[in-house]
Amino acid sequence: MPIDPICKEPVNESTEFRSIYKNKEYYFCSENCKKKFDELDKSVIRVRRSLKDKERISFGKLKREIIDPGICTLCGACVASCEVLAIAAGKPALKGPCTACGVCYNQCPRTITTESSLIGNVRDVFSARSMLSEVKGQDGGVVTSMLLYALEEGLIDSAVVTVKSEDEPWRPVPIIAQTKEDLLRSAGSIYVHSLTMETLMSAIKRGSRSIAFVGPSCNIDAVHKMQNSPYGLLHMFMRANILKMGLFCMDTFNYEGIKKFLEEKAIPLSTVQEMKIRKGMFRVKAESIQIFPLNELDIYRNGSCTVCTDLTAEKADLSFGGVGSKEGHTTVLARTGLGLELFHDAEDRGYIRIEPLAKEGLESVLRQAKSKKVQMYMIKKRMEKGTAIKAIS
Ligand SMILES: Cc1cc2nc3c(=O)[nH]c(=O)nc-3n(C[C@H](O)[C@H](O)[C@H](O)COP(=O)(O)OP(=O)(O)OC[C@H]3O[C@@H](n4cnc5c(N)ncnc54)[C@H](O)[C@@H]3O)c2cc1C
Ligand code: SF4
Ligand code: SF4
Ligand code: SF4
Known part of the structure; x- marks a missing residue:
């Protein structure tokens, strides 16, 4: 059964909510998820998929290392990368379940993510x-x-x-x-x-x-x-x-x-x-x-x-x-x-x-x-x- 790429829930192939991106068909559980997908920069989806087998990194790590110590620049890269993030009380915060895909952490300009750095x-x-x-x-x-x-x-x-x-x-x-x-x-x-x-x-x-x-x-x-x-x-x-x-x-x-x-x-x-x-x-x-x-x-x-x-x-x-x-x-x-x-x-x-x-x-x-x-x-x-x-x- 296909997985809705937005909410990660299994979805029936007969669903009416579908989108085609780069010759591949995606299935959604609701109008809402389909809309989010259509509005998303698809490169984010690609990065998430490529990160699938790597270390699971949740928003908690970004919060602990960057947001809580007060070194977040409020550039908004994390929020722009993920639909479950928003700025709340002047800081990036979760507004839904985090799937630990690591995208926000890897996009943040303040994290260090390569061995050579x-x-x-x-x-x-x-x-x-x-x-x-x-x-x-x-x-x-x-x-x-x-x-x-x-x-x-x-x-x-x-x-x-x-x-x-x-x-x-x-x-x-x-x-x-x-x-x-x-x-x-x-x-x-x-x-x-x-x-x-x-x-x-x-x-x-x-x-x-x-x-x-x-x-x-x-x-x-x-x-x-x-x-x-x-x-x-x-x-x-x-x-x-x-x-x-x-x-x-x-x-x-x-x-x-x-x-x-x-x-x-x-x-x-x-x-x-x-x-x-x-x-x-x-x-x-x-x-x-x-x-x-x-x-x-x-x-x-x-x-x-x-x-x-x-x-x-x-x-x-x-x-x-x-x-x-x-x-x-x-x-x-x-x-x-x-x-x-x-x-x-x-x-x-x-x-x-x-x-x-x-x-x-x-x-x-x-x-x-x-x-x-x-x-x-x-x-x-x-x-x-x-x-x-x-x-x-
Ligand atoms: C101040 C200091 C902090 C260190 N902190 C860490 C650390 O946090 N983590 C880690 O993994 N390793 C650290 N090291 C390196 C570690 O202690 C060893 O020096 C290193 O692993 C080499 O070990 P060795 O047995 O091959 O060196 P050795 O064969 O024992 O040779 C040690 C060499 O260090 C030189 N040396 C000693 N003290 C100083 C000094 N103050 N300034 C300049 N040269 C000095 C000596 O001249 C000698 O040539 C530190 C070393 C120093 C000097
Ligand atoms: S991008 Fe979103 S889902 Fe992925 S780790 Fe960050 S908050 Fe969680
Ligand atoms: S990407 Fe990093 S620096 Fe930018 S708003 Fe998010 S936590 Fe702050
Ligand atoms: S490299 Fe020099 S400045 Fe850096 S921690 Fe060691 S002694 Fe201090």
Whole structure:
């Protein structure tokens, strides 16, 4: 029995309410449904049909992500796409049953609906781990192992990396690494801004001509801009090839803030061996492992991070993160031909082992990337909940 394309109810083929569209006959249960169909732009029907096998997305998702946080522009695209939507009390609202076809969500200019708009251009995605026992990495130790590979193969003459200060525990210090020892001590993540660009500039001035640069998205953006922007320092950046190794990044915190936070928990920074942020939790390994909800650190979060929308370092040659891979592995996004080639060569020479990234892994990356893209919209809500973001004085 045919289905009425408007109300989705089964309808008898002998009905008098019919329309022909693109040589296909459609049947309706009533004059009302036929009228709606005749007035509709039929492309909407086509999109709905093509979405049939995909994830079911209801109006609730549009309401939750766009309308409730107050970022709806009232363009009316959703209302124009669906007969059960109307503007009520100044907002798009349902006036009938939603079939979860997803059209309104996919038409809204404020939703993010493609992978590339979430994580940028990617040639391939992987999960990998180090094959070197001396590398004690944050996740799979892949960044450090790739740096060792590039240095030992003579592909780079230096790397700009970040180590922990010898005077102040966990204070990040960017260095120009030219030895295996320097690279090994740079392994691990420090959740505090590192002034990497000054160090990159020093490396170029000191005569390095092939440099691997490691930093989170905002640092990679800085390199990209310096390499491309007129009225800048192109005369310096023309001198060196720079391999951009980006780190996924959701937050950094004020150094004094992290110190104060841990001291209040009776964990002196000097005793901390590892800090890890995973799934909204802050895990600190000192004499024992202690886990805290990440939002307890909100007041120490750097202001720049609250408006940052790039989780995965979209302008890097290779991007590395923990999300999406199992413990002890690093998720890797290869973005450029150079990045992909070096990554595979590092495996061929025994520095790393590579696996394809599982579908669920990629989905986790996309989910985290999305929460970063829309975080600005959520700040108002977080402030309403009393977790206003302010830097420690
Ligand atoms: C501030 C920060 C936030 C992060 N947030 C996330 C996140 O939300 N989700 C996620 O999946 N992954 C995140 N990561 C990435 C993750 O922690 C690992 O760096 C990544 O998975 C690579 O792991 P690895 O074992 O291969 O790297 P390793 O072999 O351990 O090498 C780590 C490299 O990171 C560099 N580094 C450490 N701290 C800094 C710093 N502050 N600034 C610049 N470079 C630094 C070191 O120089 C070293 O080269 C974050 C990393 C940092 C530094
Ligand atoms: S277009 Fe209409 S039926 Fe489809 S999800 Fe949106 S509100 Fe529901
Ligand atoms: S399409 Fe999006 S931005 Fe436009 S009115 Fe609907 S919810 Fe608002
Ligand atoms: S969240 Fe963004 S601005 Fe903050 S440190 Fe990470 S990449 Fe930089």
